[in-house]
Amino acid sequence: MAKTKDTNQEAQKRSGALGYFLTPILLLALCGGLAVLCYSLAPAHDVQRYLNLAFMDTLKVTSTTSGLNIRHRDIKTDDQNTTEDKPKLQEGKINYPTFGEQYAKLEAKSINLMVGVYYGVNSELLSRGACQSTQSAIFGTVGNHIIDAHVNTFFAELHNLAVGDTVTMYTDYGKFTYEVTEKIEFNKNDKKYVGVTKDDVLTLYTCAPQVIGSSDTRIGVRCALKEKEFYEPLES
Amino acid sequence: MTNSIEELHNNRRTQRGFAMKRCVKMLAAAVSAVMLFPVCAVPAHAEGSIEDVCDAIREIGYPEECVKTFMNEYETRPHDENGMYVGEDYWEYIDLAENIIIFRDLIDGKLAAFMGVSPEAVKTADPSAFVSLLPLLTNAAPAATTAPAAAVTDENGQTVSQTTVTTVSGSEAPVTTAVTNGGTHTKEQEAAFVNMTLEEKQAFISSLPEDQRAAYFAGLTPAERKSLLKQISKDAQADILKDFVEAGETFGMHVSIDKIGDGQIDFSVRDSDGTLIDSTSFGSKVDDTGWDMTLPVIGSAGTILLSIGGFGWTAYRANKRREEVLNGEN
Numbered sequence: 001m002a003k004t005k006d007t008n009q010e011a012q013k014r015s016g017a018l019g020y021f022l023t024p025i026l027l028l029a030l031c032g033g034l035a036v037l038c039y040s041l042a043p044a045h046d047v048q049r050y051l052n053l054a055f056m057d058t059l060k061v062t063s064t065t066s067g068l069n070i071r072h073r074d075i076k077t078d079d080q081n082t083t084e085d086k087p088k089l090q091e092g093k094i095n096y097p098t099f100g101e102q103y104a105k106l107e108a109k110s111i112n113l114m115v116g117v118y119y120g121v122n123s124e125l126l127s128r129g130a131c132q133s134t135q136s137a138i139f140g141t142v143g144n145h146i147i148d149a150h151v152n153t154f155f156a157e158l159h160n161l162a163v164g165d166t167v168t169m170y171t172d173y174g175k176f177t178y179e180v181t182e183k184i185e186f187n188k189n190d191k192k193y194v195g196v197t198k199d200d201v202l203t204l205y206t207c208a209p210q211v212i213g214s215s216d217t218r219i220g221v222r223c224a225l226k227e228k229e230f231y232e233p234l235e236s
Numbered sequence: 237m238t239n240s241i242e243e244l245h246n247n248r249r250t251q252r253g254f255a256m257k258r259c260v261k262m263l264a265a266a267v268s269a270v271m272l273f274p275v276c277a278v279p280a281h282a283e284g285s286i287e288d289v290c291d292a293i294r295e296i297g298y299p300e301e302c303v304k305t306f307m308n309e310y311e312t313r314p315h316d317e318n319g320m321y322v323g324e325d326y327w328e329y330i331d332l333a334e335n336i337i338i339f340r341d342l343i344d345g346k347l348a349a350f351m352g353v354s355p356e357a358v359k360t361a362d363p364s365a366f367v368s369l370l371p372l373l374t375n376a377a378p379a380a381t382t383a384p385a386a387a388v389t390d391e392n393g394q395t396v397s398q399t400t401v402t403t404v405s406g407s408e409a410p411v412t413t414a415v416t417n418g419g420t421h422t423k424e425q426e427a428a429f430v431n432m433t434l435e436e437k438q439a440f441i442s443s444l445p446e447d448q449r450a451a452y453f454a455g456l457t458p459a460e461r462k463s464l465l466k467q468i469s470k471d472a473q474a475d476i477l478k479d480f481v482e483a484g485e486t487f488g489m490h491v492s493i494d495k496i497g498d499g500q501i502d503f504s505v506r507d508s509d510g511t512l513i514d515s516t517s518f519g520s521k522v523d524d525t526g527w528d529m530t531l532p533v534i535g536s537a538g539t540i541l542l543s544i545g546g547f548g549w550t551a552y553r554a555n556k557r558r559e560e561v562l563n564g565e566n
Contacts (some may be wrong), residue, residue, distance in 0.1 A: 004332045011362075018553075019550050019553065019554055022398045022546060022550055023547075023550060025546075026415075026543045026546040026547055026550070029538070029539050029542065029543040029546075030540060030543035030544070030547075032536075032539065033498060033535075033536040033537070033538075033539030034536070034540060035536075036532050036535065036536035037532075037533065037536040037537065037540070038281065038538075039532070040529045040533050040536065042530040042531070065512065066506075066509050066510065066512070067506045067510045067512035069511055069512065069514045075417050078356075094311075096308065096311040097312075097314045098312050098513075099512055099513055099514050099515070102341075109296035115501065120514065120515060120516075121515065121516075121523050126523070126525065133516075133521070133523075134305050134308060134309075134514055135302075135304050135305050135516060135520060135521070137507070138308060138311075143304065148523050148525045149525060150525050150527060151525060151526045152526060152529070155525070160496045164389060168557060178406070181387075186522075188522045188524075189522070190522070191519070191520040191521075191522065193524055194406045194520045194521065195300070195301065195520050196300040196301055196303075196304055205522075205525070207524070207525045207526030207538065208527065209526075211529065212526065212529070212530050212533060213528060213530055214528040214533075216528055218522060218525070223482035224474070
């Protein structure tokens with residue numbers, strides 16, 4: 001009887017130890033799963049900002065694309081470059097960007113969006129900000145200005161832009177204000193909105209949000225130029 | 237800009253003459269049809285201008301998006317009213333335009349060879365020698381009549397003879413009927429050719445008198461060239477792409493084809509220092525702007541479920557042990 005009692009106590013001790021061992025592992029797995037799920041569903045660039053802070057920027061990815069030269073221009077987004085006394089220049093000097101250069105900032109106050117715009121599109125630049133197609137018109141010239149960004153990051157709220165909202169492009173040579181004229185939706189094989197135009201339009205697009213898999217549908221907006229302001233006159 | 241271009245002029249090397257391997261970056265992007273259109277080989281201005289280069293790009297069938305890319309790149313490079321720098325070399329616009337047209341001829345030769353026509357014959361052919369025939373493609377039941385059409389005069393008042401040929405029945409065989417315009421590659425001709433399948437194009441070319449086959453290729457329009465390039469075999473396309481890549485190498489433009497598929501060709505261009513100049517595609521492109529989160533979502537959901545299951549199992553075991561202890565004491 002005493003021996004049976006001892007065996008039972010031994011068994012109980014072992015099973016209790018198993019619980020003590022498993023519980024923290026399960027807890028870790030649960031927390032990790034929740035963290036990955038949140039990172040997957042939330043705009044990743046917001047999470048990335050805190051990760052950079054937590055890990056002292058060591059998670060920032062340096063350029064991995066061979067030959068890609070990423071540069072940033074000093075772009076002011078307030079009106080420091082102009083004063084009320086100076087007439088606003090309708091024509092002016094344009095500083096043309098090179099591939100990989102962040103040469104503009106896009107602001108849409110209605111959706112609390114402020115993002116840097118890189119000239120050129122590849123996967124690495126898309127992970128850093130919005131990208132402008134090299135086949136589109138540079139801001140300050142007339143044509144279709146095509147900008148896209150990941151729906152998982154910077155353009156997560158793009159679908160909330162409404163007709164009439166203002167989109168402002170800041171560059172180091174001028175400020176260009178657009179107004180949303182239509183919301184667009186198209187298939188990735190439809191090139192209607194990414195071609196050359198004669199009018200000055202701004203096209204913003206991203207993938208349609210989809211939890212599982214990647215969508216073939218693109219959503220976005222088309223905007224018409226409302227106001228332009230150059231900071232320096234054309235060279236004579 | 238003037239000062240910098242003068243400095244560069246002092247050190248420049250100007251290369252003239254046909255240099256197939258001279259290629260601005262947009263040439264490497266173009267696997268579109270290169271059309272031989274000799275009339276447009278002459279630049280609009282005797283001195284040449286950047287517009288002549290753009291016109292040459294359009295002439296060989298490059299889409300307007302390529303022209304836009306070129307102009308964006310042009311603005312970042314030292315240039316003046318006579319020419320621009322491509323890499324370290326100064327090119328006059330007239331030379332650039334002419335070389336673009338010449339490069340187009342190379343592609344036309346390859347297309348002709350693919351269709352069984354001698355590239356050498358295409359080089360020396362007179363496009364106006366082609367008497368336009370209008371192939372009518374029909375899926376309808378075969379027509380049996382072969383009555384000749386009425387004679388019609390062309391713009392010069394010359395009577396253009398016509399023949400009407402009705403081929404064998406069947407939806408696959410083209411029915412050809414001569415047109416009466418006396419010209420070459422009319423809009424109707426172009427539309428008909430573009431709409432043909434590759435087999436129909438080959439049948440059409442084969443149906444032409446031998447002396448007119450080369451003339452036809454010598455007068456290809458950009459749309460005809462494009463349609464043919466899309467339909468030729470992958471090996472033939474790769475051969476043309478290889479020429480474009482090699483053409484860029486000589487000028488320090490390293491072109492790499494990133495992806496071919498879905499009717500699109502993605503490529504990257506780097507200069508002699510290895511700096512990435514562009515990463516784009518031929519024609520307008522809709523980018524992939526969404527990450528596929530299937531694996532993280534399913535993986536994390538599975539982990540959460542397993543964790544919850546593990547907690548449940550642990551709680552069950554603890555409860556069972558407690559009962560055993562209680563029963564054992566009793």
